[in-house]
Amino acid sequence: xxxxxxxxxxxxxxxxxxxxxxxxxxxxxxxxxxxxxxxxxxxxxxxxxxxxxxxxxxxxxxxxxxxxxxxxxxxxxxxxxxxxxxxxxxxxxxxxxxxxxxxxxxxxxxx
Numbered sequence: 001x002x003x004x005x006x007x008x009x010x011x012x013x014x015x016x017x018x019x020x021x022x023x024x025x026x027x028x029x030x031x032x033x034x035x036x037x038x039x040x041x042x043x044x045x046x047x048x049x050x051x052x053x054x055x056x057x058x059x060x061x062x063x064x065x066x067x068x069x070x071x072x073x074x075x076x077x078x079x080x081x082x083x084x085x086x087x088x089x090x091x092x093x094x095x096x097x098x099x100x101x102x103x104x105x106x107x108x109x110x111x
Contacts, residue, residue: 008040072091074086
């Protein structure tokens with residue numbers, strides 16, 4: 001079941017991540033465990049220069065197997081930018097266990 005309002009998806013598809021932050025924050029007040037909502041909220045925070053705030057949402061999204069690789073890739077990228085290499089190794093290891101030939105995870109781990 002998709003819980004995110006289609007207009008929020010459209011808003012982000014159009015590049016309006018800043019405008020999606022507040023509606024997603026409101027959704028998370030009642031849907032704290034929804035993976036897509038957490039992923040989209042983390043993405044909005046990451047792309048509006050608040051990567052440190054996105055960590056919690058990406059970690060929540062990663063609990064859902066369907067969202068693990070996508071959210072984990074964003075979290076690993078954020079950790080790489082912050083030079084948190086232990087975090088990068090931990091996350092990319094999990095991604096590579098699921099998708100051994102994931103090029104993005106391999107590149108982030110190599111860095």
